[in-house]
Amino acid sequence: xxxxxxxxxxxxxxxxxxxxxxxxxxxxxxxxxxxxxxxxxxxxxxxxxxxxxxxxxxxxxxxxxxxxxxxxxxxxxxxxxxxxxxxxxxxxxxxxxxxxxxxxxxxxxxxxxxxxxxxxxxxxxxxxxxxxxxxxxxxxxxxxxxxxxxxxxxxxxxxxxxxxxxxxxxxxxxxxxxxxxxxxxxxxxxxxxxxxxxxxxxxxxxxxxxxxxxxxxxxxxxxxxxxxxxxxxxxxxxxxxxxxxxxxxxxxxxxxxxxxxxxxxxxxxxxxxxxxxxxxxxxxxxxxxxxxxxxxxxxxxxxxxxxxxxxxxxxxxxxxxxxxxxxxxxxxxxxxxxxxxxxxxxxxxxxxxxxxxxxxxxxxxxxxxxxxxxxxxxxxxxxxxxxxxxxxxxxxxxxxxxxxxxxxxxxxxxxxxxxxxxxxxxxxxxxxxxxxxxxxxxxxxxxxxxxxxxxxxxxxxxxxxxxxxxxxxxxxxxxxxxxxxxxxxxxxxxxxxxxxxxxxxxxxxxxxxxxxxxxxxxxxxxxxxxxxxxxxxxxxxx
Ligand SMILES: *[C@@H]1O[C@H](CO)[C@@H](O)[C@H](O)[C@H]1NC(C)=O
Ligand SMILES: *[C@@H]1O[C@H](CO)[C@@H](O)[C@H](O)[C@H]1NC(C)=O
Ligand SMILES: *[C@@H]1O[C@H](CO)[C@@H](O)[C@H](O)[C@H]1NC(C)=O
Numbered sequence: 001x002x003x004x005x006x007x008x009x010x011x012x013x014x015x016x017x018x019x020x021x022x023x024x025x026x027x028x029x030x031x032x033x034x035x036x037x038x039x040x041x042x043x044x045x046x047x048x049x050x051x052x053x054x055x056x057x058x059x060x061x062x063x064x065x066x067x068x069x070x071x072x073x074x075x076x077x078x079x080x081x082x083x084x085x086x087x088x089x090x091x092x093x094x095x096x097x098x099x100x101x102x103x104x105x106x107x108x109x110x111x112x113x114x115x116x117x118x119x120x121x122x123x124x125x126x127x128x129x130x131x132x133x134x135x136x137x138x139x140x141x142x143x144x145x146x147x148x149x150x151x152x153x154x155x156x157x158x159x160x161x162x163x164x165x166x167x168x169x170x171x172x173x174x175x176x177x178x179x180x181x182x183x184x185x186x187x188x189x190x191x192x193x194x195x196x197x198x199x200x201x202x203x204x205x206x207x208x209x210x211x212x213x214x215x216x217x218x219x220x221x222x223x224x225x226x227x228x229x230x231x232x233x234x235x236x237x238x239x240x241x242x243x244x245x246x247x248x249x250x251x252x253x254x255x256x257x258x259x260x261x262x263x264x265x266x267x268x269x270x271x272x273x274x275x276x277x278x279x280x281x282x283x284x285x286x287x288x289x290x291x292x293x294x295x296x297x298x299x300x301x302x303x304x305x306x307x308x309x310x311x312x313x314x315x316x317x318x319x320x321x322x323x324x325x326x327x328x329x330x331x332x333x334x335x336x337x338x339x340x341x342x343x344x345x346x347x348x349x350x351x352x353x354x355x356x357x358x359x360x361x362x363x364x365x366x367x368x369x370x371x372x373x374x375x376x377x378x379x380x381x382x383x384x385x386x387x388x389x390x391x392x393x394x395x396x397x398x399x400x401x402x403x404x405x406x407x408x409x410x411x412x413x414x415x416x417x418x419x420x421x422x423x424x425x426x427x428x429x430x431x432x433x434x435x436x437x438x439x440x441x442x443x444x445x446x447x448x449x450x451x452x453x454x455x456x457x458x459x460x461x462x463x464x465x466x467x468x469x470x471x472x473x474x475x476x477x478x479x480x481x482x483x484x485x486x487x488x489x490x491x492x493x494x495x496x497x498x499x500x501x502x503x504x505x506x507x508x509x510x511x512x513x514x515x516x517x518x519x520x521x522x523x524x525x526x527x528x529x530x531x532x533x534x535x536x537x538x539x540x541x542x
Pocket of ligand 3: 470
């Protein structure tokens, strides 16, 4: 076997993982052999610590385009699924946020600081099964209409009431997610500065209900010209944020609340100027700098793109650019992917909701943390398009299960794990390493979670060094439900050989790892990904 093994050598606190292409069949040798890679992991020191809510989710503001669809958030099934993603942020925003106005039915009748709805809100608001079913059916049609609107680039204005806000907050509150509400930045005065009147009304309402939440202002301001014929530069947007921060600081409840922005698209041309201008003025006003990232255009992509290490690496290029810009203007300011998914334009049809999407998602989580991003907000938890984690039937998709496993097994401490490839520039085995999540698991102190993606066709055998090989491991291997392209394009996923399904609408299945005997190589099948909890790694960083 010689060259066909994956072996690891371990010295002191460092270990070196060298992966060779195992069991390469002659017919696929050209395209699919695994190159030799080394993974170095520093177990002594976490070189970076991400937010505990690193993996977060978004609900696109278009859900409120017809307010009744907000009642989907009262679905017991959706609440069950979402609770498993806590702790996390829940961002409510997107293109539609800049076309939304708060229009309460009875604003002036509210007694301020009324606590009427607090406490049992979670249980009180529950969508009855019959209503859920009819709403889901109507939603399918609504989702198509929203997609059409997005394609045409003409956005209808929307008014929402206190009911939408109550449903949204109640959903966040009872799933344990921290709500971030995206305010409309396209409400502007004749002097082209932000008109805060409507936001003030919403803030007053939320404060009267004691809704503990944080804020954003505007979505992808770099395309306001295209979307609304309005030009807002970085300087002006910065002024608008300073204005919002002043309003928040005058509120008892929101004086310390989070403000994130500017939710700019990935850097290109004037977007970078916009970000620079914004930071010059508003770095002090924000708690984290947000930008958006998609790998590909949903209408012009392929399965090959989803499995292409070069496409996955484009995230690094863009991230470096943003980190550099932010560091220059405001050292130590945290940077978030404020909205991100595989493909823009609502996702790629037949790809973004399949098993294949997991490669982009897991690699983004691994690479994003390694590069120094603090939070990654996945577009979307539910909503129109195909990049959702939960489909229109409110059933979980492969990326949902991947997210839950990541949440449970991966802690915030990022260990330096570098894959070095001497032979070829294309790397088909990608690995990341964090301390195991101590809060959601009962593994021993010092446990680490390795996670790996195999973008090649052949099985990778990862034999561990003596030191780690002596550690038992628990393996969580995620695979397509059937072999071949059809499997990759499936909307379900197998964990250690068993297709994942909810037990019932209030119960997730047990997500159990398989015990891995010490001394036996880890084996990662082609086109699959896995988490390996090295229970006895005894990493001093963890
Ligand atoms: C939900 O609301 C209740 C009542 O205000 C509060 O005590 C609790 O901390 C909230 N939970 C979350 C996760 O926001
Ligand atoms: C609001 O939520 C944040 C984040 O969960 C928390 O740190 C803070 O203590 C909360 N504030 C109040 C007043 O409940
Ligand atoms: C691994 O286990 C073997 C057999 O128990 C033992 O001889 C060896 O010293 C152990 N290696 C390390 C690094 O702990």
